[in-house]
Amino acid sequence: MAKVVVVTSGKGGVGKTTSTAAIGVALALGGEKVAVVDFDVGLRNLDLVMGAERRVVYDLIDVVQGNAKLSQALIRDKRVDTLSLLPASQTRDKDALSEEGVSRVIDELRQNFDWIICDSPAGIERGATLAMRHADIAIVVANPEVSSVRDSDRIIGLLDSKTRKAEKGERIEKHLLLTRYDSGRAKRGEMLRTEDVLDILSIPLLGIIPESQEVLRASNLGQPIVASNATSAPARAYLDAVRRLKGETVAMMIPSNRTGVFAKLFRQRAA
Amino acid sequence: MTITDCSRHSIQMRGRPFMALVLAPQQPVADWLTDLDEWLQHSPGFFTGRPMILDVSALSLSKIELADIIADLHGREIRLMGIEGTNPSWLGLGMPPLVSNGRQAGVIEVLDPTTDARTTAHRAASSLLIQNPVRSGQSVIFPEGDVTVIGSVASGAEVIAGGSIHVYGALRGRASAGSSGDARARIFCSKFEAELLAIDGLYTAIDQIEPHLRGRPVQAWLDCDKMMITMAAVD
Numbered sequence: 471m472a473k474v475v476v477v478t479s480g481k482g483g484v485g486k487t488t489s490t491a492a493i494g495v496a497l498a499l500g501g502e503k504v505a506v507v508d509f510d511v512g513l514r515n516l517d518l519v520m521g522a523e524r525r526v527v528y529d530l531i532d533v534v535q536g537n538a539k540l541s542q543a544l545i546r547d548k549r550v551d552t553l554s555l556l557p558a559s560q561t562r563d564k565d566a567l568s569e570e571g572v573s574r575v576i577d578e579l580r581q582n583f584d585w586i587i588c589d590s591p592a593g594i595e596r597g598a599t600l601a602m603r604h605a606d607i608a609i610v611v612a613n614p615e616v617s618s619v620r621d622s623d624r625i626i627g628l629l630d631s632k633t634r635k636a637e638k639g640e641r642i643e644k645h646l647l648l649t650r651y652d653s654g655r656a657k658r659g660e661m662l663r664t665e666d667v668l669d670i671l672s673i674p675l676l677g678i679i680p681e682s683q684e685v686l687r688a689s690n691l692g693q694p695i696v697a698s699n700a701t702s703a704p705a706r707a708y709l710d711a712v713r714r715l716k717g718e719t720v721a722m723m724i725p726s727n728r729t730g731v732f733a734k735l736f737r738q739r740a741a
Numbered sequence: 742m743t744i745t746d747c748s749r750h751s752i753q754m755r756g757r758p759f760m761a762l763v764l765a766p767q768q769p770v771a772d773w774l775t776d777l778d779e780w781l782q783h784s785p786g787f788f789t790g791r792p793m794i795l796d797v798s799a800l801s802l803s804k805i806e807l808a809d810i811i812a813d814l815h816g817r818e819i820r821l822m823g824i825e826g827t828n829p830s831w832l833g834l835g836m837p838p839l840v841s842n843g844r845q846a847g848v849i850e851v852l853d854p855t856t857d858a859r860t861t862a863h864r865a866a867s868s869l870l871i872q873n874p875v876r877s878g879q880s881v882i883f884p885e886g887d888v889t890v891i892g893s894v895a896s897g898a899e900v901i902a903g904g905s906i907h908v909y910g911a912l913r914g915r916a917s918a919g920s921s922g923d924a925r926a927r928i929f930c931s932k933f934e935a936e937l938l939a940i941d942g943l944y945t946a947i948d949q950i951e952p953h954l955r956g957r958p959v960q961a962w963l964d965c966d967k968m969m970i971t972m973a974a975v976d
Binding site: 594620621623626629669670671 | 877
């Protein structure tokens with residue numbers, strides 16, 4: 471049974487696209503057939519982060535409007551062949567998406583993939599609600615800071631009312647992905663602590679991704695962090711998050727970027 | 742919303758929210774009407790004088806079938822104030838207008854059809870229980886009575902109750918009790934972090950509240966037009 475996951479947040483710039491790419495690669499490395507779909511029409515970024523910007527010929531709008539077949543628009547990833555990208559259009563905007571068209575595309579994707587990860591745009595308008603409409607699972611991305619958390623709470627409210635599942639009276643599975651976490655700043659009270667965020671949002675925690683310069687480096691190279699530097703702290707955190715997404719129980723810990731012989735020995739012993 | 746026109750008589754229009762009950766028939770309609778008749782036998786006065794909305798979005802009716810179902814309901818003395826979920830061009834003059842975007846406002850508990858309709862209508866509709874957190878941007882409006890939330894009320898959310906408000910969790914948003922004009926209503930919460938409190942239309946500035954109350958269990962009530970906020974003992 472294919473699973474449709476929406477990666478959403480409300481607030482912009484918290485790490486939805488980065489996380490979509492990382493989770494997509496992590497799932498595909500485990501052998502699953504994964505499609506990542508960029509719903510941010512007009513401001514597409516997923517293709518950049520995946521390093522596929524020079525291979526975009528057709529996009530989601532073309533498929534929705536019937537100008538291209540899904541197989542023509544899907545771009546297979548060069549690193550992991552079970553991963554494909556359906557990019558968004560850069561020249562159109564969200565009004566070009568129709569609900570019926572998106573529904574058709576998702577249904578067709580369900581036939582060919584195990585996981586469909588939808589990268590939602592920021593905001594609460596049509597783009598975001600269309601991205602979440604067909605989701606079975608939602609990953610709500612938030613930074614541990616007050617405006618991000620409040621916006622995420624709003625988006626959780628929308629997940630419980632604007633999705634197909636909610637309209638049928640079913641509950642959509644929701645997970646929190648806390649990104650750009652800086653434990654030093656949390657300890658000093660400059661950022662919200664994990665417990666505070668969980669107290670406000672009241673949804674289960676999928677993972678804590680530490681703040682890291684590796685992520686920006688990877689994005690600029692067009693390499694999702696899990697592919698470019700799999701031993702870095704954020705990559706390991708994403709890999710753990712994906713294991714939890716698949717149902718495994720993994721102890722929650724915030725990986726650190728400590729390198730050096732002793733730290734490496736310590737990690738190996740704890741593993 | 743006030744609209745004035747430039748002729749001698751200025752016509753003012755104001756917006757006012759009303760609470761309506763929604764009837765949502767299911768297929769097959771004939772069976773649903775039979776169930777409705779059984780209900781009416783046990784609670785004969787229930788629909789009298791009560792404005793109802795008919796939600797036909799679960800049925801795919803033709804224009805004639807829609808007219809038939811409206812006639813069937815009129816025959817049972819059910820007065821329709823509006824129709825939801827149908828083609829607006831089918832609703833001509835003489836038929837109830839199309840309504841849309843109704844706000845969910847609490848669940849009127851299903852009455853036990855074997856008991857007397859009038860008294861149970863009052864008892865059943867006096868309290869609303871919400872067992873999930875109220876998320877940012879959501880509004881809970883329940884003018885008939887008390888609202889109890891098991892969970893938190895998020896920053897940017899609001900609860901408006903005709904009676905008292907009880908939050909077994911953190912109150913981070915807005916709470917307005919006694920909204921239908923009841924000065925005896927109170928607001929209770931386990932963790933006070935509210936943005937705004939109001940009782941019977943009287944608002945209080947949260948920043949003037951003593952800091953020692955923040956994050957604690959608190960109750961708020963009116964004492965001769967002054968809002969009193971004190972620690973509540975919650976075990």
